[in-house]
Amino acid sequence: MRAETLLNACVLLALAAVPLWAWVADEPFTITLATRLAILALAGVGLNLALGLGGLVSLGHAVFFGIGGYAMGVLASHAQSYTPLTDWPVLIEGTKSMPVIWLVAMGASGLAALAIGALSLRTSGVYFIMITLAFGQMFYYFAISWPAYGGEDGLSIYVRNGFPGLNTLDPIQFFALCYAILALALWAMARLMRSAFGLALVAARQNAARVEAVGIAPYRLRLVAFVLSGMITGLAGALFADLNRFVSPVMFSWQTSGEIIVFVILGGVARLYGPVVGAAVFVLLEHFLGGLSEFWHIWLGAVLLGVVLFARGGIIGLVVGREVRRD
């Protein structure tokens, strides 16, 4: 077995073992921490598809994270107040059902990614970064000035949304749900990385002229990657809102976009488990150092600097070295 596969398996097992131990030891806070980790990792898995495989440095993924969050907030708030979202031309009611919320979250963030991608992918490099950032800021200020859903104060949901057959209020059950979704997303990503699409997308990152010369248009590859990426990050946003039972414009902020980038870079760009490792480091630093000092971001910055300077493949690259497929 390849060293990286082994490492990935260990990470996945550890992420299950710690909350299980916490459950036995009756430490619900640790379970919540692990849940947060799994959800943030999922957001990073989404970004990794665009940034890692596609080379698209998006500083606007908070848009999708936020749309996912607000999809949950809007639907659930209407359901808890028994008012429909709209009754014309058709009646649309709120819902407390997670699967429905997830579909809406992914659909809405996919559409947003399609629109943003179609415009911004005509540029590249620093222009692309700036355009995605600008879209992020647009959504942020829109959310702040939209009084119907709490404006700047955000929106609280009193009871966590439901999933058939589970008690989502039980931390370990909600964790299991998030964990299963993360595992599913990682499995799909692993397949995608080895697929025809994945090969062409990565090749377009390394050399767009080469891909064009064999008859494949990089723009279409990147647009599809961007949409899929936005959908995964949107799903993570919906889960994140459900974890906190709260959404606010902060989910749309550029700091959120930056944090998701940090997960990917810390763990290892384009590495399957990069975002998981990166999110783990982030959550652990935040937990242990955040308790000691308000300025824990300084330490995060130091770790990030170290990784960028000394470990080009991120933490995973540092542990298992460069990855080349040999078949």
Place this chain on the structure above:
Amino acid sequence: MTEVLLDIRGITKRFGAVTACEEVSLTLRRGEIHALIGPNGAGKSTLIGQIAGSLRPDAGSVWFDGHDVTALDTAARARAGLARTFQISSLAMEMTVLQNAVLGALGARGRVMRFFRDVMRDSALRAVAREALDRVGLWDVAAHRVGDLSHGQRRQLEVAVALTQAPKAFLMDEPMAGLGAEGSARMTRFLDGLRQHAPILLVEHDMDAVFALADRVSVLVYGRVIATGAPDAIRRDARVREAYLGDEALP
């Protein structure tokens, strides 16, 4: 089916004050190797770029297989059957040799939007890739990273990827560059056989190769075609000798 597969009509390209191509017209016929020679900076690569679609001409048109392809982008022209090799190797450097070849086969086949099946286990694509790598003698290094290859091997891989595309015509920009005497001779033999599969528009500085291979030669000087004809006629052409070849350079 007409004789002429590729028809370049009056192409002009300017970069600021530099006119890289001026009213260039030439044709590529089925079954032939048409060599394009000329001094450094004559506009050869610029012309290839406009035929392949990566550069847009200021005037003129490119006709391929009976259609005006001037408005098509590079990818569409490649799908129409134009395969190009670059003067400076242009490959996915972090990937393996085999992956680059499979990418070529994938581009030619289409159906790129497949997200689940392992592309490297696609036996049809692998077979195409393997055959191409075998033909240029790279199968032994199929699992090597392109970044670890020698310069000459990269040149060969450029050609192999073009082969995987099963094109109707090849555009080759100095495939022998930097190959050394033995490598050039091998490549010459190889291209000689290739013309049966598809005609080649061959940009080359290696005059031994050009005169050994070409059915016709065009000479580009300062962006203009100053002569087109059979190798012997070109060799004797006074303007060509004066403008470019220099008496001693002629074999």
